[in-house]
Amino acid sequence: MGKDETRELGETPELDPTPELGTAAAFSGKSGDDVVALARRHVGEEYIFGARAPMANAAWRGPWDCAEFVSWCVFQATGILYGTKPRNDPMLADAFTGFWAEQAAAGGHTIAVDDAAGIAGAVVLRKPAGSQIGHVVLSDGKGGTVEAHSKVDGVIESTLAQRRWDFGILVPGIRYFRSDASIEVVPPAAAVIRLTTPLMRSERIRRIQRRLLKLGFAPGTPDGVYGPQTADAVQKFQAGQGGLVADGEVGQATLAALGVN
Numbered sequence: 001m002g003k004d005e006t007r008e009l010g011e012t013p014e015l016d017p018t019p020e021l022g023t024a025a026a027f028s029g030k031s032g033d034d035v036v037a038l039a040r041r042h043v044g045e046e047y048i049f050g051a052r053a054p055m056a057n058a059a060w061r062g063p064w065d066c067a068e069f070v071s072w073c074v075f076q077a078t079g080i081l082y083g084t085k086p087r088n089d090p091m092l093a094d095a096f097t098g099f100w101a102e103q104a105a106a107g108g109h110t111i112a113v114d115d116a117a118g119i120a121g122a123v124v125l126r127k128p129a130g131s132q133i134g135h136v137v138l139s140d141g142k143g144g145t146v147e148a149h150s151k152v153d154g155v156i157e158s159t160l161a162q163r164r165w166d167f168g169i170l171v172p173g174i175r176y177f178r179s180d181a182s183i184e185v186v187p188p189a190a191a192v193i194r195l196t197t198p199l200m201r202s203e204r205i206r207r208i209q210r211r212l213l214k215l216g217f218a219p220g221t222p223d224g225v226y227g228p229q230t231a232d233a234v235q236k237f238q239a240g241q242g243g244l245v246a247d248g249e250v251g252q253a254t255l256a257a258l259g260v261n
Contacts, residue, residue: 028078031175032121032141035077039069039138039146040157047154049239049246050133055081055090064155066136066245069148070123071095073138080173083123083136097134101127104169116168117143117160118179123169124160129195130228132235132248139168143183152242161186164194164249193226193250200226204260208250211258212237226250 045062053060053068055075064072071083075090083100084093100123104110116122120141128134137147137160145158164187170176193200193208206224212233213219220229235248241257255261 030078035121038077039073055093064148067095097136111168113165117183164192
């Protein structure tokens with residue numbers, strides 16, 4: 001194969017056999033490339049934190065949030081409803097990154113991020129922690145993404161590199177093709193501050209908390225511990241900024257926006 005050629009993957013696992021899935025496990029005949037092509041037609045459209053997209057409305061042009069965008073593109077391109085509750089009614093379906101994570105884990109549909117990076121239409125996410133929303137994107141198969149990103153950027157094409165991810169997902173019923181090129185997703189250069197067990201603790205977190213207080217957010221006592229209240233304050237700060245994903249995690253972009261070193 002040439003550098004840019006692809007090969008079709010084998011059949012993906014059956015969807016988890018829960019009653020609410022209905023007929024969603026039927027093979028669509030559509031490919032991940034079809035999903036990406038549809039997603040690209042919406043680049044430039046508006047992002048609103050928490051926006052809800054009507055899955056059954058093929059004419060929808062935003063606003064979007066990250067999970068609604070990915071679920072809508074998958075459904076409109078393939079007829080498969082995924083990452084939503086309920087899972088069998090596009091008229092009522094509400095998408096959430098946590099639903100994507102739960103359904104993929106239950107059905108055994110997860111793959112490594114580096115694998116997803118080379119598969120057009122694979123989904124890549126970081127799971128929500130606590131009350132946070134996480135983030136979910138479509139892989140373009142070349143290490144890039146199509147995603148509903150943030151308030152100022154809207155729907156964009158971006159990259160998987162230098163960002164924290166948990167895993168990729170292949171939606172059953174979709175045909176996928178793997179790039180012949182090996183793609184390694186380079187992680188962030190510095191550790192991302194986020195909700196963990198046990199909780200993260202540092203002097204930098206204390207500086208973040210003090211800065212949030214000064215800006216009018218409520219991170220709780222500036223004790224240097226990154227708990228749910230601090231994460232919630234970070235998410236609210238991010239949602240009001242341009243170009244930041246409102247995921248409640250503090251990487252280099254959020255540190256810069258806060259003015260914290």
